Amino acid sequence: METADYSSLPKNIFLDVYEPAEDTFIMIDALEKDLDFINKLRPSICLEVGSGSGVISATIAKALGPICYLCTDINPVAVHATKILTQSNDVSVDVIQTNLVEAFGTRLKNAVDVLIFNPPYVPSPSEEMNVDNLSLATCGGSKGREVMDRFFPYVSKLISENGVFYLTCISQNNIEDIQKHSSLHKLQMCIVLDRKCGMEHLFVLRFTST
Template sequence: MTWGVLPPDLIALPGVYRPQADTRLLAGALDREALGPRTDVLEIGTGTGVLALRAAGRGARVTAVDVSWPAVITTRLNALRHRLPVRVLHGDFAARSAGRRYDVVVTNPPYVPAPGKRLPPGGPERSWDAGPDGRAVIDRICASAPALLSPGGVLLMVHSAMCGTETTADRLTRAGLAAEVATTASVPWGPVLRSRRDWLERQGLAAEAEEWEELVVIRAQCP
């Protein structure tokens, strides 16, 4: 399958996160990994399924999981449309992947800092809101990564530098993985960040009049 950067004709049901700059950055990192028929891939928080489909298009055996039913249905529809085999599961990633290990785990988790301590129960905000420091889901993935990865397996995770790039790398290193920043990109603030500007500045998460966000892809490898 040849898509260039991202497929132009993805289905996205209402409330499902559509591919954006972070998706494209993560897709580029995934393209640099060696995938093939014997590669087991897990995508956490699949959304439209674009990254799961990208891996399946290279022959990998792919499992995608999401807590959102609309996202699960969207990914299944996109897999059918592109005639690619993707196992799509609904539920929490830790519960649905318990006892299994993967060669590659790829994820674009919710990472936008939000005033509320509780994660949204539903709606589009569920795709990006991640608690006051933006790390509610990131930290769970960091803690779960060693149990998810096969020996030599790789985790690829994208998030905003606003959440703490060094914090993520440190947590993964303490978990026994070799972590590094694989790639970065600067993008203009989107509407969600702009709507929270005053709060972000008061929290010390953004400088006054800041207009650009740094995205990072963390690559962590199991020994």
């Protein structure tokens, strides 16, 4: 898979938008590893939560071709960045500013074939989570789990019968406990990819309905 070009984004946008980093690229690599599997699902809707720059969605959109791509981000500057980046890569993606997937209500009930989230996962004091746009992008609160755990209840309501959910996390998030937690939400988990990057041991997890 060819990583989308993000040189169209002005450098100073990264003062407010998460700049693609190792966690972004491991998600792209995991999607590439699973590309045949994803293609076999014959997906029609792909939704990325917390799209930031938009590089993950632009990359998967180039690889999968013309289906419906939706993105959300809570940060309005990230929504703007995703629009610029996807347009400059000639892919059609609809981007919405919302908290997680709240704006969709029940409209996407069991309709999403590929769901992607590289969430803020760094363990941090809860009060540091919403200080500015970059803390929103990185600070995951207690055990780095606060945002991803808030998202799990939505997952089985969003994904289609054979749909898949990809999530980035790190070892401090406690992978075994994520598995237990997700099973409460009728999801089964496997590890698609893991990689040590400096201090971080990154994982991309894949969830399907039980």
